[in-house]
Amino acid sequence: DAGVIQSPRHEVTEMGQEVTLRCKPISGHDYLFWYRQTMMRGLELLIYFNNNVPIDDSGMPEDRFSAKMPNASFSTLKIQPSEPRDSAVYFCASSPTTGGNQPQHFGDGTRLSIL
Amino acid sequence: AQSVTQPDIHITVSEGASLELRCNYSYGATPYLFWYVQSPGQGLQLLLKYFSGDTLVQGIKGFEAEFKRSQSSFNLRKPSVHWSDAAEYFCAVGSRGGYNKLIFGAGTRLAVHP
Numbered sequence: 001d002a003g004v005i006q007s008p009r010h011e012v013t014e015m016g017q018e019v020t021l022r023c024k025p026i027s028g029h030d031y032l033f034w035y036r037q038t039m040m041r042g043l044e045l046l047i048y049f050n051n052n053v054p055i056d057d058s059g060m061p062e063d064r065f066s067a068k069m070p071n072a073s074f075s076t077l078k079i080q081p082s083e084p085r086d087s088a089v090y091f092c093a094s095s096p097t098t099g100g101n102q103p104q105h106f107g108d109g110t111r112l113s114i115l
Numbered sequence: 116a117q118s119v120t121q122p123d124i125h126i127t128v129s130e131g132a133s134l135e136l137r138c139n140y141s142y143g144a145t146p147y148l149f150w151y152v153q154s155p156g157q158g159l160q161l162l163l164k165y166f167s168g169d170t171l172v173q174g175i176k177g178f179e180a181e182f183k184r185s186q187s188s189f190n191l192r193k194p195s196v197h198w199s200d201a202a203e204y205f206c207a208v209g210s211r212g213g214y215n216k217l218i219f220g221a222g223t224r225l226a227v228h229p
Binding site for chain 2: 004042045056091103
């Protein structure tokens with residue numbers, strides 16, 4: 001069974017450019033989470049969806065960040081315009097059902113470098 | 116509010132030695148507890164989870180963890196560490212209120228000396 005798939009694995013771009021990160025959750029999982037990992041701040045939850053609906057976006061750092069989930073098999077995290085401080089590893093995770101007892105399954109992440 | 120504390124940022128052990136990674140949580144009821152491992156350049160992989168029942172849970176790769184309610188702890192253990200266990204380990208707590216949201220600790224980076 002395929003795991004969570006993220007693309008691209010690495011992205012290097014210049015400040016001010018738009019960046020789009022993509023995620024395909026595990027089939028049948030109805031929760032999707034976006035995280036950011038940095039040395040300074042550790043693992044931060046940015047936003048999560050349930051049945052394609054955003055539930056909590058309080059972790060999104062600024063209006064420059066936006067996330068969408070147009071269908072059950074695809075989500076994007078967009079940064080526009082990008083800044084050097086956005087450099088981090090971004091993870092997508094998915095989990096099935098509800099109740100707080102289902103573990104999250106993580107993708108391998110996108111390593112983003114903003115020059 | 117829920118929180119997770121991993122007191123040790125870095126731990127170094129010799130190959131073959133035993134290992135214990137500490138995790139303390141703050142939660143008003145019996146939480147769901149998880150340990151994840153992250154190898155360099157990879158995502159987080161679930162090692163084990165505790166929901167209820169037996170307080171000693173077994174996981175993958177020879178790891179186990181013990182839930183101690185009186186100490187609000189969920190420490191991860193392995194009797195004999197292998198060089199391939201070098202990675203970062205994250206403890207996490209999940210709420211019983213739904214939505215599968217997890218609160219992660221800051222992580223413990225494990226180095227293994229040959």
